[in-house]
Amino acid sequence: xxxFKEMFIANVKELIRDRDxxxxxxxxxxxxxxxxxxxxxxxxxxxxxxGIVTQSENIMIKQMIEGISDIQTFNVTQxxxxxxxxxxxxxDRSLVLMVPDIDFxxxxxxxxxxxxxYYDASQSTTNQVLLPVIGQIFSQMEDMIxxxxxxxxxxxxPMQTKELTDFDYILPGILAMSLMQLGLFGSxxxxxxxxxxxxxxxxxxxxxxxxxxxxxxxxxVIVSLVQTFIIVAIxxxxxxxxxxxxxxxxxxIVILGALTFTALGxxxxxxxxxxxxxxxxxxxxxxxxxxxxxxxxxxxxxPKYIQPVVKAIPLTYLGDALRHVMVGATASYxxxxxxxxxxxxxxxxLVLAIRFWKWE
Numbered sequence: 001x002x003x004f005k006e007m008f009i010a011n012v013k014e015l016i017r018d019r020d021x022x023x024x025x026x027x028x029x030x031x032x033x034x035x036x037x038x039x040x041x042x043x044x045x046x047x048x049x050x051g052i053v054t055q056s057e058n059i060m061i062k063q064m065i066e067g068i069s070d071i072q073t074f075n076v077t078q079x080x081x082x083x084x085x086x087x088x089x090x091x092d093r094s095l096v097l098m099v100p101d102i103d104f105x106x107x108x109x110x111x112x113x114x115x116x117x118y119y120d121a122s123q124s125t126t127n128q129v130l131l132p133v134i135g136q137i138f139s140q141m142e143d144m145i146x147x148x149x150x151x152x153x154x155x156x157x158p159m160q161t162k163e164l165t166d167f168d169y170i171l172p173g174i175l176a177m178s179l180m181q182l183g184l185f186g187s188x189x190x191x192x193x194x195x196x197x198x199x200x201x202x203x204x205x206x207x208x209x210x211x212x213x214x215x216x217x218x219x220x221v222i223v224s225l226v227q228t229f230i231i232v233a234i235x236x237x238x239x240x241x242x243x244x245x246x247x248x249x250x251x252x253i254v255i256l257g258a259l260t261f262t263a264l265g266x267x268x269x270x271x272x273x274x275x276x277x278x279x280x281x282x283x284x285x286x287x288x289x290x291x292x293x294x295x296x297x298x299x300x301x302x303p304k305y306i307q308p309v310v311k312a313i314p315l316t317y318l319g320d321a322l323r324h325v326m327v328g329a330t331a332s333y334x335x336x337x338x339x340x341x342x343x344x345x346x347x348x349x350l351v352l353a354i355r356f357w358k359w360e
Contacts, residue, residue: 008215027102031311048094048130049075051084055103064099067137086158088118091298091332095119095130112153131156144357170323171235173295178227180289180315184268184282185360191278195357217262224258225251232326245325250341252324256339257318260346264314267353289315299332314345 012113050068054061069076077084077093084096117134131154138152190213226249235241243250268285270276292306293299293315302310310316321338 051096187265
């Protein structure tokens, strides 16, 4: 245990001396937070997917659907109540209108027709843009029908109580990206020791080589928790992001993510002989994951032919799990699925890393 402690302290000192490495581990994610915080804290969606569920197809309802469909920023879809609400939960709809069978006798008597409008309240643009627009559409229809008001009564039905901004979506993605870089590029440190024959030299001493490796991995886990603290603190104090999940669950996901990408990093360098080759392999893996995993925008916005690749990327599930726990955003998958796939990636990459690992 004393040997492990000394190796761990030595790794910490080496990390502190490496100013460039320290920058990429800590300062780089902070810069990303400020850049995306400024850019995304006030942006709105340009198009909205609207689901409509009807109980009949009389002429008034048809005109209502046509009026909503004529709005250029609306993509209107009709379906069953179950299908449309499930699509809303997945994030495939901005809101869903439940249009009942219209009783013309009630209309002539001035009795309002209730129109439930289901929406994901975690999307701030829904409250600020869509609901007033929908209300205005029905007001115009009231004027066209009878010239009277209060024929239709819009009843907003939020499916989530916490309002989120676009940056609330970005922040967990930045944390996931930071954990990915920590794990992948952290493995290069051990490769440098191997390339400089330091590992080979330590092999003739009583110090087990596994102790060197395990102390390095422990350092990466601790740094991942430090990264999490910095990113969450800046998001909360500077940009007002509210962390809704349990902090212990968040730390558990962070540790799992750090271990997964650390194992992936060591697996990748197992197939390279030099630091330059290892860095090249890691960069080839890193960039597709960064832009195809939903880190900066929802994966539903990507073309369908890319979806199989997106679903195979571990960063997709780490970001999804962090969004679910950190800000309570509508997740693409349930939390058990995210954790299960991350664990599978950890086990597979760890087995491959052990199988092809070279100490020298």
